[in-house]
Amino acid sequence: MLRLKAAQFLRPPSAMEDWLYHSLSITFCLAVSLLLSSLRPVTGKPPLPPGPPLLSLIGPLIFLGRTNFSIERIISAARSRYGPVFTLYLLPSRPAIFVADHAVAHRALVQRGAAFADRPPANLPSRIFSSNQHNITSGAYGPLWLVLRRNLTGKVFQPSRLRRFAGARRRAVAGLVAGVTRQMSADGVVVVEGLLHRAMFRVLTSMCFGEGLAADGVVASVEALQREFLTSAIGFQVFGVCPAVTKLVFRRRWKRILVSPRK
Numbered sequence: 001m002l003r004l005k006a007a008q009f010l011r012p013p014s015a016m017e018d019w020l021y022h023s024l025s026i027t028f029c030l031a032v033s034l035l036l037s038s039l040r041p042v043t044g045k046p047p048l049p050p051g052p053p054l055l056s057l058i059g060p061l062i063f064l065g066r067t068n069f070s071i072e073r074i075i076s077a078a079r080s081r082y083g084p085v086f087t088l089y090l091l092p093s094r095p096a097i098f099v100a101d102h103a104v105a106h107r108a109l110v111q112r113g114a115a116f117a118d119r120p121p122a123n124l125p126s127r128i129f130s131s132n133q134h135n136i137t138s139g140a141y142g143p144l145w146l147v148l149r150r151n152l153t154g155k156v157f158q159p160s161r162l163r164r165f166a167g168a169r170r171r172a173v174a175g176l177v178a179g180v181t182r183q184m185s186a187d188g189v190v191v192v193e194g195l196l197h198r199a200m201f202r203v204l205t206s207m208c209f210g211e212g213l214a215a216d217g218v219v220a221s222v223e224a225l226q227r228e229f230l231t232s233a234i235g236f237q238v239f240g241v242c243p244a245v246t247k248l249v250f251r252r253r254w255k256r257i258l259v260s261p262r263k
Contacts, residue, residue: 049097051078051087075100094120117141123240125257129233156207168206172199198223225263232256 075098078086084101099105108116118141122133130138136148155161176199183190202219209222236257239246247254 048087048095049085050082051089051095052082123237124243125233125236125239128257128261129229129236131261165203165207167211168203171206172202175199175202201226225260229260232260 074088078088078098079100084104085097085099087095087097089095099108119133119138122130122138126138127133133139134144136145136152139145139148176195179195179198180190180192183195198219201223205219205222235253238250239254239257
C-alpha cells in the first residue's frame with residue numbers, strides 16, 4: 001500500500017494538472033498586471049483612437065496560449081469599422097495604434113515628422129530581437145539613429161550607388177525566369193508571388209550580407225529563418241508582462257527566443 005501511494009505521488013503530472021498549473025500562472029500574471037496598472041498615477045493624456053474595447057481585455061491573453069498568431073483579419077475588420085486610425089490592445093505592455101491610410105501616414109510622418117520621430121522604450125522581447133534597439137526601425141531618435149539613417153540614404157538608397165548591386169539584380173532576374181520556366185514546363189501553372197518574393201529576397205540578402213551568401217541554399221535558409229521570426233514574434237510578446245513569471249511558465253518559448261537571434 002505504501003509503495004502504491006508513493007508511486008501515485010511520484011507519477012508524472014497529468015494533462016489536467018498541467019492545465020491547472022498554467023491557469024493559475026496566467027491568473028497570477030493578470031492579477032499582478034492589473035495591480036501595477038492601478039498603482040500608476042493618472043495623467044492628463046489625450047484619449048486614444050477608437051478600437052474594440054473587448055480586445056483590450058482578451059488581447060494580451062492571445063499570446064499566452066499561442067506561439068504564432070496572424071492579425072491581418074483583425075486589422076482589416078478594425079479599419080472597416082473604426083476608420084484609418086484605430087487602437088488594438090495586442091501587446092501586453094502597451095496599446096498599438098495602427099495607421100491604415102496613406103494620406104494620414106503622410107501627414108503624420110512627413111508633415112509632422114518631428115512629433116513622430118522618436119520611438120517608445122521596447123519591452124523585453126523587442127529588446128532582444130533589436131539588439132537593445134540598435135536598428136533604424138526601433139532605435140530612439142538621437143545620434144545612433146542619425147548615423148543609421150545617413151548610412152541608408154548616403155550608401156544604400158543613393159541612386160549613384162545602384163550600379164554596385166547590378167550583379168545581384170541580374171542573378172535575381174535569372175532565378176525568376178528560371179523559376180517561371182520550370183513551373184511552366186511542369187504543369188503550366190505559374191505561382192508568381194513566391195517567385196517574386198524569392199527574387200527580391202535574393203537581392204536584399206546580397207545587399208546585407210554580400211555576394212558570397214547569394215546561393216540558392218543560403219537564401220532559402222535565411223528566408224526560412226526570417227519567416228520563422230515573423231510568425232513567432234507575436235507569440236514572444238508574452239514576455240512583455242511579468243517576465244520573471246512568464247519565463248518560468250513558458251520555459252520552452254523562452255529558450256526559443258534566446259536561440260532565434262543567434263541563428
